[in-house]
Amino acid sequence: MGIVAHVDAGKTSLTERLLYAAGVVDRVGRVDDGNTRTDSMDLERKRGITIRSAVVSFTLGDLPVNLIDTPGHSDFIAEVERALSVLDGAVLVISAVEGVQPQTRLLMRTLDRLRIPTLLFVNKIDRVGARYDDLLADIRRLLTPAAVPMASVAELGTRAASVELLDVRRAELGELLAERNDAFLERYLEDADVDHAGELCRQVARSAVHPVYFGSAMTGVGVPELIGGIRTWLPRATGSPDDELRARVFKVERVDAGQKLASARILSGTLAARTPVAVHPVDGPQYQTRPSGIEVYGDGARRPADRVEAGQIVALRGLKSIRIGDQLGVRTQQVGQLFAPPTLETVVSARDRVRLFQALTQLAEQDPLIRVRKADDITVSLYGEVQKEVIASLLASEYGVEVTFSETTPIHVxxxxxxxxxxxxxxxxxxxxxxxxxxxxxxxxxxxxxxxxxxxxxxxxxxxxxxxxxxxxxxxxxxxxxxxxxxxxxxxxxxxxxxxxxxxxxxxxxxxxxxxxxxxxxVLEPLNHFELDVPTDTVSRILAHVAEHRGVVTQATQTHVEGTIPAATTHAFESHLPTLTRGEAVLTTTFHSHQPVAGPPPTRPRTDGNPLNEKQYLLHLNRSV
Missing domain, CATH: 3.30.230.10 (Ribosomal Protein S5; domain 2)
Known part of the structure; x- marks a missing residue:
């Protein structure tokens, strides 16, 4: 199961509350205090955001759960993409105050496309400004028309907020289910006593309907009801230990003495330590290898195991060439790239270029969408400015390399x-x-x-x-x-x-x-879609500001502006917003498309010896030899 959301909606707090309910932790950690179980990196605790996906396993009654806590910040969307490839179900967290945000919409579209059964959890019902009816309307308009509220809320927006489960057999739910299944419609019209719960379970499993729960991860209100929903509606893993081995690697990290540790979901079959297994790389020929050690996630920790089977998430040691996205055993259909690749890049500089390149190459193993290029300069691709701080911190803490960055520039195609x-x-x-x-x-x-x-x-x-x-x-x-x-x-x-x-x-x-x-x-340049909320008296200035940065407005109201803007000017556009709006602007951007570059096409230094010039190319080959 994955927990996904827009940044600051409360994913990690909800994870802590679930761990507490399962008895894995004896006190609920707080993101603000830097003591949550799944945010283990120093930088995660310092900034209060999730940067890398974290796995933790526990049981809810008789249901074993492998939970993946994913980042919410758009700069780390690649981590979310890898987690989605191994999920049976998901919980999408939405803030009752901020509501449906751009990243929320992107995640819901992707979950729907992959047909991942999803529950929605509206968090922060105890906060001032929390909403219920109009938020449900936004969810149905912007996320899914098949959203089914499973609880009502009393004293919304106060510390005394509480929830009460609604009757599954109510007419509103019956009609919604009947709209999506003709066979159920016939039974429903003939007999009002038809099995609503069974039909809801089946429709959730095929991602046709999405139950909506309400609560507060901070106080724990509504979390027992959500746990009941997880146990009742999300489908359990169906892979059999008796089938052929099928497994997918979704995370690679470096641990003791630089050794690789690969996290994989066992979809079917069994896997034993020190026995040969076929590896199907994302690109490249199949090869055989054998894991030197296996650890299985369980009860909030990892423990060594000689043999693991379908349904479990494991950490594998000794696979030197393993990469994220590789498959073990029998190849299954690859999940295509779900989100747009990075559209920005920056030059990275350090005193020791050799150590820098080696360190960046190892970081790219953990995040394949961060491409490293070595031409006259060493460059890395990025989703946004926050990643610079993350990369600099990781290089300093894990590799002892102090770096500086040049100004971020767009990646053209x-x-x-x-x-x-x-x-x-x-x-x-x-x-x-x-x-x-x-x-x-x-x-x-x-x-x-x-x-x-x-x-x-x-x-x-x-x-x-x-x-x-x-x-x-x-x-x-x-x-x-x-x-x-x-x-x-x-x-x-x-x-x-x-x-x-x-x-x-x-x-x-x-x-x-x-x-x-x-x-x-x-040559095409990347184009971003932006959504901007601003004070009413600043809209005219904002419209002029958009035009100055080659942006195009597609929708504007008294407080909300939407449109497109080139990635090349997005950072400059954002940096002036606090001055123009008294610090009250709220901007979100996502990749939109590519458009032809106006004027002379920009060029990029080549790393391949330039096959367009045969003499230069042959000299490059001779130097390589």
């Missing part, structure tokens, strides 16, 4: 303008290989298609070609990634006596980039 093709035969190649490609634009993703006979080339060579194609597309004509393209392999040649995979790895960038150059590319 390139889009193909048309179709291009190129071929190099063995006769005109410097290596014992020949290859040809055709490239064309697509809406999203990389489509790699074979237009040659699969058996005409050894499988190892096909693997080398595809891996090199995907790597080459990280840098287009101007040095930016080409994230959406169809690549057709149209020609292959090799010598059975002399060709090696390295021949194809060296040749592919030259031919592929020649095809891309023929197609041409346009």
């Amino acid at each position: 390139e889009r193909l303008d048309g179709v291009g093709a190129a071929v190099r035969t063995m006769a005109d190649s410097l290596w014992t290989a020949g290859v040809g490609f055709r490239v064309s634009p697509v809406a999203e993703g990389i489509e790699y298609v074979l237009e040659v006979e699969l058996g005409a080339l050894p499988r190892a060579f096909h693997t080398a070609i595809e891996e090199t194609v995907r790597q080459t597309l990280h840098q287009g004509l101007c040095g930016w990634e080409i994230p959406a393209v169809r690549v057709e392999l149209t020609h292959t040649e090799y010598d059975s006596a002399g060709t090696v995979a390295a021949d194809f790895r060296r040749l592919v960038p030259l031919v592929l980039m020649q095809a891309v150059a023929e197609a041409g590319t346009t």
Whole structure:
């Protein structure tokens, strides 16, 4: 089960309250006091926010629960994405005061898309300004029309606030369930005594209906009712220990002496320590390995285990090459990327560039969306400014590297303008290989298609070609990634006596980039969607401020402004808001789309030796050798 929310809605406080109810802790920790169980990093306790997902296991009655507490700040959305890939159910926390916020909407859309059964918990009902009826209306309008209140609230907005469960058999719920199941509708019309609870359970399991609970994580009011809802409505894990092993890695961290510790969900089957297991990387060929040790989460801690089975979350040691997203045992369908990749990057500087690069590379293992590039400078990708502080803190505390950052700049991408093709035969190649490609634009993703006979080339060579194609597309004509393209392999040649995979790895960038150059590319910049709440008397100034930063307003009221703004100007736009609004502005931004850059396209230093210049590329290869 995952607990997800917009930042400051009370996720970690709710986790503490659940741990207390389960008897794992004897007192409820407070985020403000820095003594919560799941926020273990010094920086998490200092800032009062969750940065890395944390796993804790306990039992609620006869129900074993593996709970994943996720970050709420949008800068750490990648942590949330990895947790969602292993959940049976979720609790989405909403503040009764702040209500539905942009991150709340993003999370609900994603949970719905993945069909993850979800309960909603409206927190902070004891706070001044807490809402019930109009908040339910907002939830139904902005999140899901199938929200079902499971409790009423008395003395809302006071320290004496309390909840009382509503009757599951009430007409409002029956009608909602009947709207979503024709078979139930027939039974409902014939017999008012039909099984409401059973039907609600089935509809929650397929993410068609979402029960809404109310309470306060700080005082504990409403939490027993939520626990009852978790036990009753969220579906239990169905994987069998007798099936083939299927497991997914969702977290990797460095522990004692730099050893990797990989957290994985066992979806089905069993896994034993020191026995061989197949690993299916996110990208790359399958390989065999064996965990040197296994620890299982239980009763609020981790304990060693020789054997684990379906339904458990485990920590695996001794898997040197393991990465987030890798699968163990039998491969299952990969969950595609749920949230937009980072749109910003910054140059990182330190006295010892070698140690800095090694440390950043290890951090990128724990967060694959933080890409590290080493050209003239070392750069890392970011979701926002808060990540700079986190990265600096981690580098200093865990690796002893003090760093400084340059100004954050946007990460552009390139889009193909048309179709291009190129071929190099063995006769005109410097290596014992020949290859040809055709490239064309697509809406999203990389489509790699074979237009040659699969058996005409050894499988190892096909693997080398595809891996090199995907790597080459990280840098287009101007040095930016080409994230959406169809690549057709149209020609292959090799010598059975002399060709090696390295021949194809060296040749592919030259031919592929020649095809891309023929197609041409346009450089695009990232565009953010913003929502801004401001005092009424400042709206006119804000509208002018949006225009100054190349933003476009799509909706405006007396206190609320929405629109789009380039990522390049978002930080400057935000930094002036306190002055313009007397410090009362509330701004949230999320990635929206990409748009063509106005004026000369920006370029990025290359790290691949520049296959667009054959002489320069060959010199780069010789230096590498």
